[in-house]
Amino acid sequence: MQTETKARVDQLTSPAGHPVTVLRYEGDIASTSKDAVLGTYQALPKQTSKLVLLDFTKVDYINSSGIALVIQMLIEAANSGQKVYAFGLSPHFTKVFTMVGITKYAGLFAGQTEALAAL
Amino acid sequence: MKTTSVEVRLPSRMGYEKVAMSTAAAVAKLMGFKEDRVEDLKTAVAEACINAIEHGNLLNEGLSVGVVLSSVDDALEVKVIDDGKGLKNLPPKPDIDKKIHGEEDPRGMGMFLIQALVDEAEWVKGSNGKSSYVRLVIRLDKEAD
Numbered sequence: 001m002q003t004e005t006k007a008r009v010d011q012l013t014s015p016a017g018h019p020v021t022v023l024r025y026e027g028d029i030a031s032t033s034k035d036a037v038l039g040t041y042q043a044l045p046k047q048t049s050k051l052v053l054l055d056f057t058k059v060d061y062i063n064s065s066g067i068a069l070v071i072q073m074l075i076e077a078a079n080s081g082q083k084v085y086a087f088g089l090s091p092h093f094t095k096v097f098t099m100v101g102i103t104k105y106a107g108l109f110a111g112q113t114e115a116l117a118a119l
Numbered sequence: 120m121k122t123t124s125v126e127v128r129l130p131s132r133m134g135y136e137k138v139a140m141s142t143a144a145a146v147a148k149l150m151g152f153k154e155d156r157v158e159d160l161k162t163a164v165a166e167a168c169i170n171a172i173e174h175g176n177l178l179n180e181g182l183s184v185g186v187v188l189s190s191v192d193d194a195l196e197v198k199v200i201d202d203g204k205g206l207k208n209l210p211p212k213p214d215i216d217k218k219i220h221g222e223e224d225p226r227g228m229g230m231f232l233i234q235a236l237v238d239e240a241e242w243v244k245g246s247n248g249k250s251s252y253v254r255l256v257i258r259l260d261k262e263a264d
Contacts, residue, residue, distance in 0.1 A: 031133060061137065063165055064229040071218050071225040078219055092158035099235055100228050101215025 003027040003061070005036035009044070014051070014119040021049040022112070026058040029066030037069040038076075046080045051119050055112065057088030067100060074105045087115045127186040129168060131176040131201075136168035139186040139199070146188050147195055152259055159236040160195070160257050166229040167199040167253045175201025175251060185252075193259040194238075198252045205244030205251030 010022040023040055027033075041052070054070075056062075077084045087109040089097060097103055109115035127142050129135040143164040147157045168184055176182040185200035213231050217223035234240045239256035 061165075063136075063162075063169060064232060065169070065226065067228050068224075068226040071215070075219055075221065075225065090158070092155065092162070096162065096232065099232070100213065104215055105219055 005029060005033035007036040007040040009040065012053075012116065014116045016119065018051055018119055019048065020051045020053050020116060020119055022053045022055055024055040024058070027060075029056075029059055029062040029069065031063075031065035033066055034069060037066070038072055041073050042076070046082065050082055052077060052082055052084045053112075053115055053119070054084065054086040054106075055088050056086060056093070059088070059093075062093055062096070067096070067102070070097075070102060070106075074102070078105070085109065085115055085119065087111055121191075123190045125188045127188075129172070129184040129186065131172045131178055131180050131182050131184060133169070133172060133178075135184075136165045136172065139168045139184075140165045142186070143188055143195075143197060146190060147257070150190050150195060150259060152195070152257070156257060156259075160197075160255075163233045163236045163240075163255055163257070164197055164199070166233050167197070167255060170229055170253070171199050171201035171203070175203030175205075177203070195257050195259075197255040197257075199255075200245075200250055200252040202249050203245075203251050204248045206242045209242065 004027050006026040008024045012020045012022055014020050021044055029037060074084055084106045086106055089108060094108060097108060125146055127139055129138055140161045144157050144161050147160050171184040182202045187198045189196045210227060210230055213228050214223055218225050237255045237257045241254050243252050245251040
């Protein structure tokens with residue numbers, strides 16, 4: 001019933017010249033998304049992936065279990081000296097992420113261009 | 120005052136909350152709710168159903184979750200009914216700092232979101248330890264945040 005979560009990793013460079021690892025998600029972000037959300041993140045080399053950018057452009061549904069996976073990632077990122085940012089959330093999920101406080105630990109941007117320009 | 124009711128019965132299986140979510144969205148759109156309020160309702164209904172499936176019916180697929188949507192004038196009431204004993208106490212408001220520092224479970228956002236996104240939310244224990252429900256109300260004239 002839940003749409004399978006797909007994840008893809010892209011390596012980009014910000015206009016300021018910093019390497020940025022982009023995790024692009026597609027489908028639902030829910031309790032069944034652990035491998036796609038956390039597993040893909042955990043497979044990144046911690047030493048070189050210091051800036052992590054989450055792409056939610058193709059995500060339609062995020063529930064509280066999915067939010068918990070994002071928080072789990074933020075915990076691991078904080079412990080690894082990584083910084084996490086996100087873009088592509090709908091206005092509703094931007095509001096939800098703000099309500100639960102994720103924006104305190106992960107900067108949100110409207111799109112990839114805006115995000116890269118800030119990194 | 121004219122009341123219109125729609126009922127949905129869901130299996131206690133994760134993912135089926137999306138059926139209730141879509142039904143609630145369809146009813147809210149028919150009533151004239153704005154898109155942002157429809158999105159608030161969808162998340163609140165989804166979280167209420169997830170709680171009913173996981174904590175109320177303990178993922179027992181032999182039990183179903185009832186969802187009753189009743190529109191009265193400018194308000195839409197949603198009752199999500201399960202076979203659990205109901206809540207003893209409402210959990211405290213989640214604290215992102217405690218979660219990030221490992222002092223609080225990363226989970227536990229669902230009830231907070233429900234309360235934050237609708238105009239009224241109450242959890243009612245069923246008699247004889249069954250048929251507990253959460254009742255949500257969202258009003259048509261609520262100004263967008």
